[in-house]
Amino acid sequence: MPDAILDDISHRRYNPLRGSWVLVSPHRTKRPWQGQQEAASKIELPQYDPSCYLCPGNKRAQGDTNPKYDRTFVFVNDYAAVKEQQTEYESPAQDGSLASRLLRAESTTGKCYVITFSPDHNITLADMPAEIILPVIDTWTKIYTAHLDPHSPLARAAKPTTLPPSTTNGHIVDQPSQQYRYMQIFENKGQAMGCSNPHPHGQIWTTTSLPEEPSLELGSLQRYRREQGGCNLLEDYAKLESEKGERTVFENSSFWAGCPWWATWPFEIMVIAKAHKRALVDLDQQNKEDLAEVIADITRRYDNLFETSFPYSMGVHQAPLTGTNEEIEASHFHIHFYPPLLRSATVRKFLVGYEMMAEPQRDITPEQAAKRLRDCGGELYRRKLR
Amino acid sequence: MPDAILDDISHRRYNPLRGSWVLVSPHRTKRPWQGQQEAASKIELPQYDPSCYLCPGNKRAQGDTNPKYDRTFVFVNDYAAVKEQQTEYESPAQDGSLASRLLRAESTTGKCYVITFSPDHNITLADMPAEIILPVIDTWTKIYTAHLDPHSPLARAAKPTTLPPSTTNGHIVDQPSQQYRYMQIFENKGQAMGCSNPHPHGQIWTTTSLPEEPSLELGSLQRYRREQGGCNLLEDYAKLESEKGERTVFENSSFWAGCPWWATWPFEIMVIAKAHKRALVDLDQQNKEDLAEVIADITRRYDNLFETSFPYSMGVHQAPLTGTNEEIEASHFHIHFYPPLLRSATVRKFLVGYEMMAEPQRDITPEQAAKRLRDCGGELYRRKLR
Ligand SMILES: O=P(O)(O)O[C@H]1O[C@H](CO)[C@@H](O)[C@H](O)[C@H]1O
Numbered sequence: 227m228p229d230a231i232l233d234d235i236s237h238r239r240y241n242p243l244r245g246s247w248v249l250v251s252p253h254r255t256k257r258p259w260q261g262q263q264e265a266a267s268k269i270e271l272p273q274y275d276p277s278c279y280l281c282p283g284n285k286r287a288q289g290d291t292n293p294k295y296d297r298t299f300v301f302v303n304d305y306a307a308v309k310e311q312q313t314e315y316e317s318p319a320q321d322g323s324l325a326s327r328l329l330r331a332e333s334t335t336g337k338c339y340v341i342t343f344s345p346d347h348n349i350t351l352a353d354m355p356a357e358i359i360l361p362v363i364d365t366w367t368k369i370y371t372a373h374l375d376p377h378s379p380l381a382r383a384a385k386p387t388t389l390p391p392s393t394t395n396g397h398i399v400d401q402p403s404q405q406y407r408y409m410q411i412f413e414n415k416g417q418a419m420g421c422s423n424p425h426p427h428g429q430i431w432t433t434t435s436l437p438e439e440p441s442l443e444l445g446s447l448q449r450y451r452r453e454q455g456g457c458n459l460l461e462d463y464a465k466l467e468s469e470k471g472e473r474t475v476f477e478n479s480s481f482w483a484g485c486p487w488w489a490t491w492p493f494e495i496m497v498i499a500k501a502h503k504r505a506l507v508d509l510d511q512q513n514k515e516d517l518a519e520v521i522a523d524i525t526r527r528y529d530n531l532f533e534t535s536f537p538y539s540m541g542v543h544q545a546p547l548t549g550t551n552e553e554i555e556a557s558h559f560h561i562h563f564y565p566p567l568l569r570s571a572t573v574r575k576f577l578v579g580y581e582m583m584a585e586p587q588r589d590i591t592p593e594q595a596a597k598r599l600r601d602c603g604g605e606l607y608r609r610k611l612r
Numbered sequence: 613m614p615d616a617i618l619d620d621i622s623h624r625r626y627n628p629l630r631g632s633w634v635l636v637s638p639h640r641t642k643r644p645w646q647g648q649q650e651a652a653s654k655i656e657l658p659q660y661d662p663s664c665y666l667c668p669g670n671k672r673a674q675g676d677t678n679p680k681y682d683r684t685f686v687f688v689n690d691y692a693a694v695k696e697q698q699t700e701y702e703s704p705a706q707d708g709s710l711a712s713r714l715l716r717a718e719s720t721t722g723k724c725y726v727i728t729f730s731p732d733h734n735i736t737l738a739d740m741p742a743e744i745i746l747p748v749i750d751t752w753t754k755i756y757t758a759h760l761d762p763h764s765p766l767a768r769a770a771k772p773t774t775l776p777p778s779t780t781n782g783h784i785v786d787q788p789s790q791q792y793r794y795m796q797i798f799e800n801k802g803q804a805m806g807c808s809n810p811h812p813h814g815q816i817w818t819t820t821s822l823p824e825e826p827s828l829e830l831g832s833l834q835r836y837r838r839e840q841g842g843c844n845l846l847e848d849y850a851k852l853e854s855e856k857g858e859r860t861v862f863e864n865s866s867f868w869a870g871c872p873w874w875a876t877w878p879f880e881i882m883v884i885a886k887a888h889k890r891a892l893v894d895l896d897q898q899n900k901e902d903l904a905e906v907i908a909d910i911t912r913r914y915d916n917l918f919e920t921s922f923p924y925s926m927g928v929h930q931a932p933l934t935g936t937n938e939e940i941e942a943s944h945f946h947i948h949f950y951p952p953l954l955r956s957a958t959v960r961k962f963l964v965g966y967e968m969m970a971e972p973q974r975d976i977t978p979e980q981a982a983k984r985l986r987d988c989g990g991e992l993y994r995r996k997l998r
Pocket residue numbers: 261575576577578579580581587800805806807808
């Protein structure tokens with residue numbers, strides 16, 4: 227039963243996954259907006275763009291030529307944030323000096339991939355039926371598998387039938403030259419999210435370090451598991467939300483998708499495995515098909531909401547590539563969607579000022595957001611227009 | 613001595629104030645940019661705009677009329693995120709149920725003010741000489757003082773000569789109806805930072821809760837104080853940086869200003885009191901004049917950097933309005949500037965995708981950023997053009 231008062235008063239909600247709070251001000255949606263508006267992207271794109279570095283057969287910045295791929299294509303980022311090899315750097319000793327306490331750095335190496343979701347330049351996940359999203363999930367799984375610590379309990383779960391990605395579909399995925407700690411799979415969609423090329427694609431950054439967000443989450447998941455006799459926080463949460471229903475946007479037998487209780491972004495969505503799945507390698511064929519269905523469904527709802535190509539950042543959180551058994555068992559596969567739009571295709575929510583200095587703040591409640599997203603299912607608006 | 617290797621390799625730097633890491637990829641500045649560009653704001657604004665709700669003598673959304681103020685003017689936000697009064701809400705009991713563990717909320721009340729920095733519609737802090745910024749600092753101090761717990765050790769530091777803000781210069785600052793925990797003073801400048809009105813102004817949000825960021829910082833400051841025999845992390849840090857110099861942008865006898873070792877935003881700046889100052893009420897006349905000088909200097913450098921009205925969010929962190937003696941003694945007055953621009957007036961750094969899902973990431977190093985900001989001091993570019 228939704229707590230009706232919370233629709234009306236300022237309050238804070240707790241995010242047990244990050245261990246942090248968000249300020250909710252439902253009455254604030256009434257304020258007028260005179261500030262920046264995003265340009266609504268009305269440009270019709272061609273199916274193939276000869277100047278796009280992601281289209282099949284085209285040449286990339288550093289001279290490589292893309293194969294004529296027909297599903298997904300993976301290559302090492304030409305402008306990677308981390309690289310496999312670099313000058314060695316040893317962090318200065320902790321000698322008790324001010325500098326050793328306050329100016330701490332550590333070297334990080336890694337590998338950054340780009341993955342295209344389709345050869346077509348002018349479509350997005352929202353245009354793709356589940357069957358065509360499935361190869362994306364398969365490619366993610368193959369790359370994750372290729373980077374797994376062979377001694378991890380997850381390596382046993384990985385299908386032996388998985389081909390080495392380097393021989394799949396022309397993918398350039400060499401064996402990693404060392405054991406990385408974590409793999410972040412993500413997508414930036416839309417110019418508002420800093421995406422510099424509309425060709426449907428995501429990224430995969432793999433590093434020797436466990437980054438901040440997965441590390442925060444893993445800490446909470448481990449604590450919950452210890453305190454709640456081996457239960458998993460996100461499995462429990464998906465069960466609770468599926469029963470309550472008021473924050474649900476879509477669900478099937480393998481996944482719950484909805485606006486989490488503690489959502490920061492106006493139309494934030496989390497996709498959570500209903501059963502305990504530590505990582506992509508734990509998903510069976512049915513789970514993968516269900517995941518493709520969820521991704522197809524919610525990206526379509528997003529586009530339908532404001533009848534626009536809805537911008538967002540999306541990221542997969544799962545078990546680290548290597549870690550203690552406890553870390554791996556406490557991990558739980560889930561996906562975050564962080565979209566910036568608030569009121570229309572052109573008015574976004576800025577997480578600035580108070581949000582940066584003090585605390586994330588949202589206007590509409592997650593329950594209101596979920597209701598609006600539940601109400602705009604069905605066919606993609608662009609297709610109806612035709 | 614700067615560690616030359618760090619100019620060249622990917623590494624993570626530790627932020628001891630938040631207890632978090634940032635990924636630094638100096639080689640990545642070379643990547644081409646085909647994505648969104650901000651509109652460079654070339655519009656000439658009038659000194660007085662009859663449709664602006666902040667100009668002197670104008671009517672505001674809810675019907676109030678602004679006085680003909682001549683320095684600063686403060687009023688309660690017409691669309692406040694938190695309010696003094698609202699329906700009472702009691703958080704459900706922790707009865708061990710899933711819902712009580714995973715769906716936690718608490719009521720938050722508070723008061724939100726808007727403060728104009730000048731009656732002139734068409735200037736910014738960068739246009740204002742230090743003498744004209746001083747009244748802004750005085751107004752902040754008065755509002756902070758009016759909300760202080762009278763039993764706090766800080767109340768003793770507050771000048772008895774401070775007038776109640778409600779009688780100052782026509783300011784509408786009633787006594788708060790209850791004791792709030794924390795006051796966040798901040799400014800969003802520029803459309804890119806969600807600011808909906810160019811009239812120079814900031815905001816002040818005061819809440820019953822201690823928000824996330826100040827709470828994280830306070831935790832670190834207290835831990836450092838305990839572990840380092842009563843020393844203050846930020847006082848130590850300002851001393852170290854002032855000696856090293858490579859991240860310094862500007863300093864005077866009371867404040868150090870520079871790009872912190874752990875900066876996330878490309879041209880992020882922190883202003884830190886050199887001596888131990890817990891809050892605005894600890895600043896004497898000289899300190900306040902020095903603070904006005906720092907703010908004038910760095911906002912001018914920001915504008916000079918890309919010859920544009922430089923967008924940013926700025927926020928003051930200081931002691932909570934009420935708290936334990938340990939919390940108040942560990943607090944240290946400082947200001948953060950988070951500007952989004954990276955390469956020019958129109959190309960910003962997006963903290964999206966990897967940054968949201970995994971870890972903040974920056975391209976140019978803080979040392980490179982500080983050098984560029986050191987090199988663009990002097991007169992404001994706009995004035996030189998005349
Ligand atoms: O209050 P304003 O200036 O209308 O709004 C701006 O600042 C607020 C506080 O940082 C944010 O919550 C809003 O998203 C932003 O647009």
